[in-house]
Every structure is written in C-alpha cells, then in structure tokens.
Amino acid sequence: MSENQSLFKALADPTRRQILKVLKKGSMNAGELSELFPISKGSLSHHFNLLKKADLVKTRRNGQQIIYSLNTSVFEDVTALLLDLFNAGDNVIDKEGE
Amino acid sequence: MSENQSLFKALADPTRRQILKVLKKGSMNAGELSELFPISKGSLSHHFNLLKKADLVKTRRNGQQIIYSLNTSVFEDVTALLLDLFNAGDNVIDKEGE
DNA sequence: GAGATATTTTGATATTTGTCAAAATATCAA
DNA sequence: TTGATATTTTGACAAATATCAAAATATCTC
Numbered sequence: 001m002s003e004n005q006s007l008f009k010a011l012a013d014p015t016r017r018q019i020l021k022v023l024k025k026g027s028m029n030a031g032e033l034s035e036l037f038p039i040s041k042g043s044l045s046h047h048f049n050l051l052k053k054a055d056l057v058k059t060r061r062n063g064q065q066i067i068y069s070l071n072t073s074v075f076e077d078v079t080a081l082l083l084d085l086f087n088a089g090d091n092v093i094d095k096e097g098e
Numbered sequence: 099m100s101e102n103q104s105l106f107k108a109l110a111d112p113t114r115r116q117i118l119k120v121l122k123k124g125s126m127n128a129g130e131l132s133e134l135f136p137i138s139k140g141s142l143s144h145h146f147n148l149l150k151k152a153d154l155v156k157t158r159r160n161g162q163q164i165i166y167s168l169n170t171s172v173f174e175d176v177t178a179l180l181l182d183l184f185n186a187g188d189n190v191i192d193k194e195g196e
Numbered sequence: 197g198a199g200a201t202a203t204t205t206t207g208a209t210a211t212t213t214g215t216c217a218a219a220a221t222a223t224c225a226a
Numbered sequence: 227t228t229g230a231t232a233t234t235t236t237g238a239c240a241a242a243t244a245t246c247a248a249a250a251t252a253t254c255t256c
Contacts, residue, residue, distance in 0.1 A: 005112055011183075012110035013214080014103055020183060030233055043215050045234050064223045064232045082180045085109075085118060111244080128203055141245050143204050162202045162253045198256085205250065212243070220235065226228085 003055075007078065010054035015039065016047050020070065023057060027069035101153075105176065108152035113137065114145050118154060118168065125167035127160070 001009075010016055015037060022028065022036060030048070034041050048068060051057040056078075058071045099107075108114055113135060120126065120134060128146070132139050146166060149155040154176075156169045 002112075004115075008106075008110050008115070009213095012106050014100075015214090017102075017106070017183060031231095034233095039214085040216055041233070042217075042235080046214070049234090061223090066233060079180070082177070085115060107243095113244090129201095132203095137244085138246055139203070140205080140247075144244075147204090159253090164203060199254105200256100201252100201254080203250105203252080206248085208247095209245085210243100211245095213241080215240085216238090218236085220233105222231100222233080224229105224231080226230100 004081065006050070006054045007056070007081070010050050010056055013047065013050075015044075016051055019047060019051065019068075020056060023068060023070045027067050029062070029065040029067045031065065033068065102179065104148070104152045105154070105179070108148050108154055111145065111148075113142075114149055117145060117149065117166075121155060121166060121168045125165050127163040127165045129163065131166065 018037070019033065022033065030041070030044070034044055037044055048057070048059075052059065055071055055074045057068050059066050059068055061067070116135070117131065120131065128139070128143070132142055135142055146155070146157075150157065153169055153172045155166050157164050157166055159165070
C-alpha cells in the first residue's frame with residue numbers, strides 16, 4: 001500500500017482520529033488509552049498498528065508498558081500533503097497517482 | 099454519519115482523491131472523467147456520490163451532461179479541520195468526538 | 197413519440213474493515 | 227521458575243465498501 005494510502009486510511013476511522021487527538025496532549029501507554037475507548041484492547045491494538053504503519057505514532061517500551069506518542073516529525077509532511085490536495089496552487093508536480 | 103466522518107471517508111479512497119486532483123485543474127462532466135479512470139461508469143458514479151455527500155464537489159446539469167466541479171467554498175473549512183488534527187496548538191476546543 | 201446519448205440507480209458479489217474472545221508473547225517481581 | 231500484569235496476535239464473524247453488468251432515468255434530436 002502506498003504511503004499516502006496508508007495515511008488516509010489511518011485517518012478514515014473516528015477512533016483512530018480520536019487517538020491522535022488524545023496523543024496531542026501527551027504520550028500515553030496502551031492501558032491508559034484503553035480506558036478512554038469503549039472497545040477491547042485487541043481492537044485498540046489493531047488501530048495502533050494502522051497508525052504506526054501510517055507513521056503517525058511511534059512507540060517505546062517502558063518495562064511492561066508500551067508508550068504511544070505522536071510521531072511529530074511526520075506531521076509537517078502530512079500537512080503539506082493535505083494542503084497539496086486541498087489548497088489552490090499551480091499543481092506543478094502531481095505528488096500522487098502517476 | 100458525521101460531517102467529518104463523511105469527509106475522511108471520502109478521502110480514504112485513491113480514486114476519489116485522484117478525482118479531486120483532476121477537478122482542481124477544471125470542471126469536467128461525468129463522461130470525460132470516466133475516460134480518465136479504468137472503472138465502470140457505475141462505480142465512478144458511486145464515487146461522485148460520496149464526494150458530494152462530503153461536500154467536496156458540486157454538480158450542475160448542462161443538457162444531457164452533468165458537470166462536476168470542486169466545491170471550493172468548503173475547502174477552507176476542510177483545511178482548518180485538517181490543521182486542527184495535525185498541527186500543534188493548544189486544543190482549546192475539541193471539534194470532534196464529544 | 198422513437199431512438200440515441202449521458203448518467204445514475206439497483207442488485208449481486210468479492211474484498212476489506214472493525215470487532216471480540218482467546219491464545220500468545222513480553223516483562224516484572226517474588 | 228512461577229505467577230501476575232501489559233500488550234499483541236490470531237481466528238472468526240458481521241458490517242461496510244468497491245466493483246460490475248444491467249436496468250432505469252433524463253435529455254436531446256429527429
């Protein structure tokens with residue numbers, strides 16, 4: 001799957017967007033996140049995976065816990081990509097689909 | 099489906115993003131668009147519908163033809179929404195999911 | 197009105213997706 | 227090493243999605 005595609009797919013689910021919003025306020029481990037969402041830990045882990053594949057979040061282990069945080073370094077690129085789609089501009093080079 | 103959700107869903111498909119890119123260059127009728135995409139007219143019409151529901155494109159009829167164009171008035175809102183998700187900032191009001 | 201063209205809608209189908217429960221893996225602490 | 231806790235992975239399943247062919251709708255021209 002293309003990089004773009006995994007990004008947009010990741011954003012297509014409301015739970016995943018909410019996870020990003022929560023992580024904007026600060027890192028959290030999987031268990032803490034799990035308390036905020038009314039779905040099983042397994043399902044949540046699945047969402048984490050998609051967010052990681054899209055390079056939107058990163059993880060580190062601390063003992064038994066896995067700490068999730070935004071991969072802020074990617075957010076600039078993401079913003080550029082979205083503006084490319086949405087803003088006017090001369091479309092000099094088409095970034096996707098060719 | 100929430101406004102946001104229909105927007106993100108609309109963006110989740112590569113064909114639909116490509117349609118938006120094409121329409122950025124100028125309006126087109128359904129038949130012309132159909133020549134650019136290797137899928138049936140029925141499938142394409144389905145994509146048009148989702149883009150319309152997301153308020154990303156608008157249509158007008160010209161005789162037998164339906165002309166599709168970007169709904170530019172919405173793009174500012176969309177950009178704001180995306181920046182809300184992706185950019186730093188103090189998150190004063192959470193726009194989604196509460 | 198009849199026929200032709202443009203587009204959408206419908207019905208069917210295969211694939212993808214989100215979900216759960218249960219099993220598996222990893223780490224810690226005794 | 228045994229047991230407890232944290233998280234992920236697996237397997238199954240229901241719902242959503244993209245697709246096509248065919249039927250339906252709308253407009254035009256004759």
